[in-house]
Amino acid sequence: MKKLKRSERLVELTQYLLSRPHTLIPLTTFAERYQSAKSSISEDLAIIKEVFQEEGIGELQTMAGAAGGVKYLPKAHEARSRAFIEGVCRQLEQADRILPGGYMYMSDILGEPQTVSEIGRTFATLFADVEADAVMTVETKGIPLAYATASYLNLPVIIVRRDHSAVEGSAVSINYVSGSNKRMHTMSLGRRALKEGSRVLIVDDFMRAGGTIQGMKDLLAEFRAQVAGVGVFVESGDVEEHLVTDYVSLARIQDIDTKSKLASVTLGNYFPMDEAHSAAQ
Amino acid sequence: MKKLKRSERLVELTQYLLSRPHTLIPLTTFAERYQSAKSSISEDLAIIKEVFQEEGIGELQTMAGAAGGVKYLPKAHEARSRAFIEGVCRQLEQADRILPGGYMYMSDILGEPQTVSEIGRTFATLFADVEADAVMTVETKGIPLAYATASYLNLPVIIVRRDHSAVEGSAVSINYVSGSNKRMHTMSLGRRALKEGSRVLIVDDFMRAGGTIQGMKDLLAEFRAQVAGVGVFVESGDVEEHLVTDYVSLARIQDIDTKSKLASVTLGNYFPMDEAHSAAQ
Numbered sequence: 001m002k003k004l005k006r007s008e009r010l011v012e013l014t015q016y017l018l019s020r021p022h023t024l025i026p027l028t029t030f031a032e033r034y035q036s037a038k039s040s041i042s043e044d045l046a047i048i049k050e051v052f053q054e055e056g057i058g059e060l061q062t063m064a065g066a067a068g069g070v071k072y073l074p075k076a077h078e079a080r081s082r083a084f085i086e087g088v089c090r091q092l093e094q095a096d097r098i099l100p101g102g103y104m105y106m107s108d109i110l111g112e113p114q115t116v117s118e119i120g121r122t123f124a125t126l127f128a129d130v131e132a133d134a135v136m137t138v139e140t141k142g143i144p145l146a147y148a149t150a151s152y153l154n155l156p157v158i159i160v161r162r163d164h165s166a167v168e169g170s171a172v173s174i175n176y177v178s179g180s181n182k183r184m185h186t187m188s189l190g191r192r193a194l195k196e197g198s199r200v201l202i203v204d205d206f207m208r209a210g211g212t213i214q215g216m217k218d219l220l221a222e223f224r225a226q227v228a229g230v231g232v233f234v235e236s237g238d239v240e241e242h243l244v245t246d247y248v249s250l251a252r253i254q255d256i257d258t259k260s261k262l263a264s265v266t267l268g269n270y271f272p273m274d275e276a277h278s279a280a281q
Numbered sequence: 282m283k284k285l286k287r288s289e290r291l292v293e294l295t296q297y298l299l300s301r302p303h304t305l306i307p308l309t310t311f312a313e314r315y316q317s318a319k320s321s322i323s324e325d326l327a328i329i330k331e332v333f334q335e336e337g338i339g340e341l342q343t344m345a346g347a348a349g350g351v352k353y354l355p356k357a358h359e360a361r362s363r364a365f366i367e368g369v370c371r372q373l374e375q376a377d378r379i380l381p382g383g384y385m386y387m388s389d390i391l392g393e394p395q396t397v398s399e400i401g402r403t404f405a406t407l408f409a410d411v412e413a414d415a416v417m418t419v420e421t422k423g424i425p426l427a428y429a430t431a432s433y434l435n436l437p438v439i440i441v442r443r444d445h446s447a448v449e450g451s452a453v454s455i456n457y458v459s460g461s462n463k464r465m466h467t468m469s470l471g472r473r474a475l476k477e478g479s480r481v482l483i484v485d486d487f488m489r490a491g492g493t494i495q496g497m498k499d500l501l502a503e504f505r506a507q508v509a510g511v512g513v514f515v516e517s518g519d520v521e522e523h524l525v526t527d528y529v530s531l532a533r534i535q536d537i538d539t540k541s542k543l544a545s546v547t548l549g550n551y552f553p554m555d556e557a558h559s560a561a562q
Contacts, residue, residue: 004332010288011332014295051285051292099450107449107474111439113432139421140440147425151394158392159421167384167422193388 003035006044013044017060017072021124022154026069045070056080074152075125076118082271084118085250089265092234092251098261102238104253110141110205110233119250120148123203123231126248126270127153132201132228134158134194136220138187138212142204145233149203158194160187160216168193172222176215178208187215189223199228207232210244217244235268284316287325294325298341298353302405303435307350326351337361355433356406357399363552365399366531370546373515373532379542383519385534391422391486391514400531401429404484404512407529407551408434413482413509415439415475417501419468419493423485426514430484439475441468441497449474453503457496459489468496470504480509488513491525498525516549 004012013030030041042062049060056077062070076084088109097105109115123145132153137146138160150157161168168190175184194200202216217227230247237254249268256263267273285293294311311322323343330341337358343351357365369390378386390396404426413434418427419441431438442449449471456465475481483497498508511528518535530549537544548554 002335007288007291007328008332010291011295011329012336014292015299015333015336015338018296018299047288048292051289052296054283055293055296057296105450105471105473107440107471108437111437111474113428113435113438116428117432140424140442143421143424144428144438147394147397147428151398154394156389156392157394157425159388161421167380167386168388169380169386190386190388192386193392 006040009034009036009040010044010047013041014048017048017070018057020154021058021072021074021152022128024063024069024071026067029069073128074121075128076121078271081118081122081125081250082267085122085267085271088115089251089267092253092265093263095262098256098258098263102236102256102258104206104234104263106141106205106234110144113144116144116148119145119233120150120152122250122270123149123201124152126231127201127229130201130228131199133198135201135203136160136194136216137203138162138216141206145205146203149201149231153201155201158189158200160189160219162187172219174215174218174222176211176218178211185215187212187219189219194220194223194225196224198223198225200225201228202230203232205233206236207234207244207247207249208236209239210242210247213247214243232268234265287321290315290317290321291325291328294322295329298329298351299338301435302339302353302355302433303409305344305350305352307348310350354409355402356409357402359552362399362403362406362531363548366403366548366552369396370532370548373534373546374544376543379537379539379544383517383537383539385487385515385544387422387486387515391425394425397425397429400426400514401431401433403531403551404430404482405433407512408482408510411482411509412480414479416482416484417441417475417497418484419443419497422487426486427484430482430512434482436482439470439481441470441500443468453500455496455499455503457492457499459492466496468493468500470500475501475504475506477505479504479506481506482509483511484513486514487517488515488525488528488530489517490520491523491528494528495524513549515546 027038027041031038052058052060058074060072134156135146135150136158146157170191171188173186173188175186200220232249234251235249237252248270250270252266252268254264254266308319308322312319333339333341339355415437416427416431417439427438451472452469454467454469456467481501513530515532516530518533529551531551533547533549535545535547
């Protein structure tokens with residue numbers, strides 16, 4: 001790479017860091033890449049760090065010493081996530097979303113890459129320190145959320161299949177009972193998809209009683225893998241008994257009026273309830 | 282936002298543009314956001330433009346006049362895409378990838394968000410000017426590729442289901458015959474997922490004869506929507522007759538040795554063959 005001016009280096013450094021989240025980059029890499037003194041690079045990084053912090057883009061961790069370097073951790077300010085999810089809640093409350101069986105139509109919302117990316121950033125903030133080795137979801141709607149989360153955390157994605165697909169090779173299958181209709185289902189994961197002892201972050205788009213999440217946890221046990229965390233985009237409040245209790249939700253369907261076909265949707269358990277809100281409950 | 286110094290503004294502008302591809306942003310937006318003169322913003326953008334071009338990150342289109350502004354088009358240099366896909370071809374040629382039925386195990390490769398993102402950038406480069414309104418794929422493995430492509434093109438994603446899922450509301454179904462095993466399948470798409478007259482870019486992970494792609498094209502016809510382009514990650518060379526001929530592939534499985542269970546994988550039709558390569562054919 002040709003020697004860059006200060007201003008060019010700032011642009012290049014910014015894009016370089018943004019495209020390599022959760023990756024430790026030694027200062028020498030930059031010094032060589034830009035043919036600049038480490039002290040200049042350090043000054044550049046200090047500027048970037050401040051802007052990233054101010055703008056709620058994320059943290060720039062700098063580690064001193066021979067093994068040192070810089071690591072970009074994408075993070076969303078809680079206020080930003082809250083405002084964003086509040087907006088999603090209002091979208092979910094729009095007319096015509098309630099389908100037969102009390103399901104909610106979310107394909108349009110989950111079809112927007114910007115929305116999916118913002119949800120991923122929120123999960124990546126929440127699970128930044130759980131030291132997961134992979135993000136897992138079950139097909140179909142959880143897949144974009146898992147990739148968005150994984151790309152901010154720099155982790156691979158593991159997709160559990162609802163049928164045993166021909167293209168995964170030998171696989172491990174488990175049965176699970178979906179909490180909503182008490183029916184038996186099967187999910188499977190290719191043997192080579194997951195190393196023993198891995199720590200896995202589970203992400204899904206929707207949770208009622210948690211049967212599907214519990215299925216993924218059972219599958220992880222078959223692989224002697226650990227659950228590093230569970231994040232769901234929307235949970236249903238219409239649940240008698242949860243099969244899974246240790247999870248984080250971003251939004252919660254409180255109530256569905258079957259006559260008007262309208263739902264009341266609030267923030268999920270990720271967001272501490274404020275005074276006004278809890279008083280109104 | 283507080284008034285930023287030049288250096289801070291460059292960092293902020295870079296991240297702002299990178300997170301808003303294919304979006305026209307008026308200069309006044311930046312001038313107000315950073316409390317700076319338009320002339321200063323223009324100078325900043327000129328620097329960013331040059332770095333983005335040099336680094337093969339993409340184009341910065343500037344439009345003059347009252348309705349003018351700047352638009353970031355993510356693009357990958359052909360040389361970069363070629364080198365990247367060459368690497369993927371070598372990965373696909375590794376041992377133990379051939380499954381019964383001549384399928385190829387690709388879940389590990391498609392499980393890497395960085396790889397998926399790079400494939401998306403390649404498709405976004407290729408289809409930057411087709412003026413698509415949406416990116417469509419069929420579950421399951423094409424989904425991450427569709428999102429990666431769509432996020433670079435700033436388009437919504439439409440996921441076709443292989444079964445008629447309960448959570449899409451009323452849907453349109455079609456039957457299609459997969460070219461590989463000549464069996465009849467069904468795919469369906471929720472009625473509200475697609476507006477009449479839309480231009481749709483089809484993206485998928487794998488194509489043999491093209492039965493699945495043809496199914497998506499038939500489904501688009503049901504919605505009176507148009508095909509803006511077809512991009513497949515890997516195509517199989519083991520095809521007697523193609524059902525779909527107008528497509529772009531990034532990689533191509535030339536041959537599978539069933540005894541050694543090894544494949545020979547080359548660049549797809551997106552890349553013009555070089556002399557040395559075509560001489561060796």
